Amino acid sequence: MDNKLLLIILDGVPWRNWERLFGNLEGWVDAGMAQKFRMRSVLPSISASCYASIHTGVTPQVHGCTGNGNVFRLEQPDIFSEVRKAGGVTGAVTHSFWSEFFNRAPFDYVRDIEYDEPESSTINHGRFHTMTGYGMANQMTPSDVDLFATLTMLCSKHRLNYGILHTCTLDSMGHRFFHESQEMDHACFVMDEMLAPFIPKWRAMGYEVMVTADHGQDARGHHGGRDPLQQEFALYYFGDAQASADVEVLHQLQLAPTVLSRLGAPIPETMKAEPFLS
Numbered sequence: 001m002d003n004k005l006l007l008i009i010l011d012g013v014p015w016r017n018w019e020r021l022f023g024n025l026e027g028w029v030d031a032g033m034a035q036k037f038r039m040r041s042v043l044p045s046i047s048a049s050c051y052a053s054i055h056t057g058v059t060p061q062v063h064g065c066t067g068n069g070n071v072f073r074l075e076q077p078d079i080f081s082e083v084r085k086a087g088g089v090t091g092a093v094t095h096s097f098w099s100e101f102f103n104r105a106p107f108d109y110v111r112d113i114e115y116d117e118p119e120s121s122t123i124n125h126g127r128f129h130t131m132t133g134y135g136m137a138n139q140m141t142p143s144d145v146d147l148f149a150t151l152t153m154l155c156s157k158h159r160l161n162y163g164i165l166h167t168c169t170l171d172s173m174g175h176r177f178f179h180e181s182q183e184m185d186h187a188c189f190v191m192d193e194m195l196a197p198f199i200p201k202w203r204a205m206g207y208e209v210m211v212t213a214d215h216g217q218d219a220r221g222h223h224g225g226r227d228p229l230q231q232e233f234a235l236y237y238f239g240d241a242q243a244s245a246d247v248e249v250l251h252q253l254q255l256a257p258t259v260l261s262r263l264g265a266p267i268p269e270t271m272k273a274e275p276f277l278s
């Protein structure tokens with residue numbers, strides 16, 4: 001596999017926050033260096049259910065993850081497994097749910113916190129965090145710059161073809177401070193500034209880059225249901241492909257087959273949605 005792509009998931013960022021607060025990402029769109037799409041999550045618009053759908057391309061009603069309390073090793077083919085079958089190397093810097101869904105469950109803190117498994121049929125290089133003890137007063141999230149740096153390290157050390165990074169910082173901030181607050185404005189601003197220097201670096205290393213969310217949040221910091229604030233978010237794409245159709249709102253199930261098609265990996269027949277780039 002020659003192609004390379006990084007998927008950056010900023011947890012819980014509603015459509016309106018991207019536009020209002022992510023000046024670097026918006027600036028690259030204005031400069032013609034990125035394309036911006038609107039995307040709608042699956043239902044329920046809950047983190048774990050969305051993570052599972054992002055990578056399998058099937059609905060929660062099919063993969064069976066009904067929420068954060070119901071995490072298990074999924075049965076469907078996913079981005080990691082299909083990249084591996086096509087000869088690519090995979091990596092993940094994410095919440096431990098991703099390891100449980102796509103490699104093994106339950107998560108063993110010592111065995112699974114960090115692994116390099118070149119023969120794995122799914123995740124070759126994993127660096128995880130569990131957020132154990134998470135609550136309103138203590139987010140238990142790592143600094144985002146540490147996560148971006150870890151992904152960059154994996155890319156250069158292990159020549160990943162596909163890497164995913166996921167961070168819960170903004171979801172936790174939204175649950176805590178809601179979306180009409182200085183704290184939330186500042187948190188989005190800091191995220192945009194921390195992420196920005198890495199994007200040209202990753203592009204120079206030969207990666208296409210997608211930056212998006214798993215779901216949005218409404219004014220009270222809630223998500224899970226059908227409200228557009230809860231379900232809709234932006235997706236920024238840095239790469240040479242173009243939108244394959246003029247659609248107002250993409251569906252989250254299109255993400256997995258799109259990533260596989262960009263990497264040149266076959267799309268399994270369980271992923272029925274149309275890729276949105278060509």
Ligand SMILES: [Zn+2]
Nearest residue numbers: 011012047214
């Ligand atoms: Zn989430």
